[in-house]
Amino acid sequence: EPEVTQTPSHQVTQMGQEVILRCVPISNHLYFYWYRQILGQKVEFLVSFYNNEISEKSEIFDDQFSVERPDGSNFTLKIRSTKLEDSAMYFCASRGWTSGETQYFGPGTRLLVL
Amino acid sequence: QQQVKQSPQSLIVQKGGISIINCAYENTAFDYFPWYQQFPGKGPALLIAIRPDVSEKKEGRFTISFNKSAKQFSLHIMDSQPGDSATYFCAASKETSGSRLTFGEGTQLTVNP
Numbered sequence: 001e002p003e004v005t006q007t008p009s010h011q012v013t014q015m016g017q018e019v020i021l022r023c024v025p026i027s028n029h030l031y032f033y034w035y036r037q038i039l040g041q042k043v044e045f046l047v048s049f050y051n052n053e054i055s056e057k058s059e060i061f062d063d064q065f066s067v068e069r070p071d072g073s074n075f076t077l078k079i080r081s082t083k084l085e086d087s088a089m090y091f092c093a094s095r096g097w098t099s100g101e102t103q104y105f106g107p108g109t110r111l112l113v114l
Numbered sequence: 115q116q117q118v119k120q121s122p123q124s125l126i127v128q129k130g131g132i133s134i135i136n137c138a139y140e141n142t143a144f145d146y147f148p149w150y151q152q153f154p155g156k157g158p159a160l161l162i163a164i165r166p167d168v169s170e171k172k173e174g175r176f177t178i179s180f181n182k183s184a185k186q187f188s189l190h191i192m193d194s195q196p197g198d199s200a201t202y203f204c205a206a207s208k209e210t211s212g213s214r215l216t217f218g219e220g221t222q223l224t225v226n227p
Contacts, residue, residue: 004157031213043158043203043217056214091157101146101213105157 002026004106006092012112013082021077021109023092031095032075033103034067036060036088043091049075082113116141118206120218127225133191135221137204140185144206146213149178149189152201152220161202162189194225 005024013019025032034046047057049067066078075094079086089110093103119138127133139147146165150158164171164178164187171178177190191198204218 033214035215042219043205043215045214045216048214058214093157095213101148101163101207101209102160103213103215105150105159107155107157 004092004094004104006090006106006109008109009107010110010112012114015084015113016081019079019082019111021079021090021092021111023075023077023094023106024073025075025092025094026096026104027073029094029096029104031055031103032067032069033093033095034077035091035093035105037091037108038088046077046090079111082111084113087111087113116216118204118216118218120204120221122221123219124222125224127194127223129194129196129225129227131194131225133194133198133223133225134188135202135204135223136186136188137218138184138186139206139216141206141208141216142185143208144216145209146207147178147180147187148205148207148215149176150203150205150217152203158203191223194223196225196227199223199225 007022032049037043047061048055064080068076089108091108092106095103148163149161151161152158162173162176166182175192180187202221205215207213207215
């Protein structure tokens with residue numbers, strides 16, 4: 001069964017450093033999302049991406065964040081200058097026409113900012 | 115207006131019992147209500163979903179009950195099993211927003227053998 005994959009599974013970085021989180025959505029899916037989950041809290045929407053542009057972003061997704069689909073398979077989230085409060089699990093999700101509203105989530109990348 | 119409130123925060127049920135998790139939403143524009151199941155270290159996985167044009171949807175042991183007038187929906191797990199022990203999130207979205215999911219706070223379910 002097709003699935004969303006994410007790399008790396010864990011990343012430790014120093015405050016102020018740039019990180020890039022990578023996702024490979026399900027092939028032929030058209031909508032892509034990033035969510036984050038701070039330990040013990042609910043999953044929060046960051047950004048949605050469709051047709052090579054951001055379709056919606058939350059208040060969390062400030063100028064430090066950016067997304068890109070550099071090729072036909074990868075979808076990346078970049079945090080330019082990480083802060084301690086960026087420590088969280090980051091989930092990528094994708095959705096296609098045939099799946100209706102269903103968003104399929106990847107296993108996540110656990111980011112720890114020291 | 116975008117919030118989804120979920121209760122209880124945690125739930126302990128005996129094997130074979132019924133687990134009930136409740137959610138309430140504020141935004142009447144929401145038109146899709148999924149439940150996600152999350153195991154430790156994994157991403158959320160869709161369990162079952164409902165649209166507001168029906169009041170109930172059943173898939174195996176899992177049932178969603180939906181009350182549009184009260185803006186509430188709930189997940190019922192019949193014959194709960196230890197393997198059902200996980201965190202459950204309700205969510206809501208609206209088509210016009212590109213389907214961003216607004217999640218509830220989550221319920222940690224423990225099913226004792």
